[in-house]
Amino acid sequence: MTRAAPYRFPHRHLLGIEGLNRLDAEAILTRAEKYVAVSRRTEKKESVLRGRTQINLFFEASTRTQSSFEIAGKRLGADVMNMSVTTSSVAKGETLLDTAATLNAMRPDLLVVRHGASGAANLLAQKVGCAVVNAGDGAHEHPTQALLDALSLTRRLGSLEGVTVAIVGDIRHSRVARSNVILLQLLGARVRLAGPATLLPLGAGDWGATVFDALEPALEGADVVMMLRLQLERMHGAFVPSMREYFRFWGLDSAKLARAKPNALIMHPGPMNRGVEIASNVADDPERSLITDQVEMGVAVRMAVLDILAENAPPPVTNA
């Protein structure tokens, strides 16, 4: 039996799931499996990123994603620096590209960026010399979230082939939904999107998913229910009348969950609004909720992404 050559991830950056093929995604997930094991050891430190500099550039406040990337980089031996730009430079009128040029001059190997504007990571990637990881750009993509969701599911279900996943809530403003729609379908899942019509983007019907504007039919027979955070900070208009009305019609509770398959799994990218989009007893169901798995898989997936992109990064330039 001949062994196939190891698959070489062909991208310099991870800006989105769009543009990845199935092999690319599986390469990341396979690598991540290894880092799940590493993360469960007492000795968690690896050295593949020793000598590498990773900058986490966050223009939007984020506790969990930023710390997940930080832990991932540190476990791989990178020097990790966190920069929150929500207040300092932007207030002084510095633009995204100015900040990028400044950081680029410090010669990082990996730049993890989160920004409130769609396309910000793409713009940065055009202007810096290092690998860029999109940690969420506006309502566009959040690729590592989708990858960690896929990893959580494949570890539980084996394969996503033919699995029905209902993604519920604020699809319109959700980068998590966009990345997941692409990745889950790439891995063979059937995706349903459900939300009040004001929170469904026009054109979602062309994404390959089935779109529902009522919750119960979307849950009917689903294997997985992924609830999205009702992103209050992006609600510039009145998209829903009230929190209690939202919970009544769109919040996942045991009664509504009964429409899904008996052992349907429950996911949420966090942070949760308990009592708004999800009832506590559902979120905390130890048998069915994958929510804490998602957090654990987040570190492993980000380790895999950083590792794979660092392999593709050009060797350090030596100034003669």
Added chain:
Amino acid sequence: MTTRTLIANARVVDPARGRESEGWLLLDGDTIADLGDGPAPDVDGADVVDAAGRVVCPGLIDLRVNAGEPGAEHKETLATASAAAAAGGVTSVVVTPETKPTIDDPALIDFLMRRARDTAAVRVHPAAALTKGLAGTEIAEIGLLRDAGAVMFSNGPRPLADAGLMRRALLYARGLGALVAVRPEDAALAGRGVAHEGDYAARLGLEGVPVLAERVQIERDAAIAADAGARLLFDQVSSAAGLAALARAKADGAPVSASVSAFHLALNDLDVGDYRTYARLSPPLRAEHDRDALIHALKDGLVDVVVSAHDPQPPEDKRLPFAEATPGGVGLETLLSVLLGLVHDERMSLAEALRPATVAPAELLGLPQGRLAKGAPADVILVDAGAPWVCKSEDLRSLSKNTPFDERRLQGRALKTWVAGRVVFDRAAVGR
């Protein structure tokens, strides 16, 4: 002594008569002295230009140019905008009142006209603000502004939110015979949109501007114009839904007309590509079926005018995430190529393509330009209609280089431009 120029061997295209013939044109001083078919007569003392069978037609009249002055001279000036115009075969520009300060005072019209006289290569006609400061709350001094030289009154990029004020402004303008132009885009429906609402913008995570925003505003303002009996120009209709509303209004006899930008005739929402901010325009580039409908409407005469929508923006306003970038594109040097592209694509005849940027805007404004006739102003261009070229932003004459056509292949350019009988651009002499 006045100069006389005889343009011989020309393919003379007069969009006013829809006529095209092999012939000649004699410019005497600032007017067209004579023209005819067949071989040119001998004219004593005239400079002879051999058109070698190329197109000679009226210079283009562009109803929507942002020239930067006053207040944004780092983006564009009347001198740089008019250089771009001359190279683009545009001989008259109407400059928008969206300046700092807003053109809402007769003294500012006077300032603009004197600046233009001193620095501009082409004719410059100021448009004035319909409301003071473009704030949409008080009607500007339409009569005094008109007497100072304003040819049109617009509220810039926004319609008047207040329908009552819109009605009074139109009633007032009617009494003075003034032409009012408004952007048909309902602000509440447009919301924070930055791209055409549809599948592509949704994928990119960009807020969409629904075509409904255009349709609703056209329906409202056409009804008000009909009620007031006042002429109203819809500035840059972009969608099939907007065109349908326009067609209904025209069929009902509303005294409305409409323009479309050359960008929207040549590009669609997919040209946004990977968040290209040079393709961030307002109204946004629409879907392909909208673009197709605009071309049909142009041919049918439902849309009256094509504008460049020239809007210079420097890198600091464009090198930003898409939603944060300022909308707008420079268009003076690509307007003619877009019109010729419609001919090359066999969508319409040359006269049909030129009409909405020559005689049609001239008729709207009551200008004598835009036609080839004895005694008409000698604003004429010589065009190589088939010349292929690649639009490179750094080669543009505008101070700002934000063209959505960057790196695109276009066909057809002006070779020589006369304004009032004087050569203001000669491609052979400048070499590009």
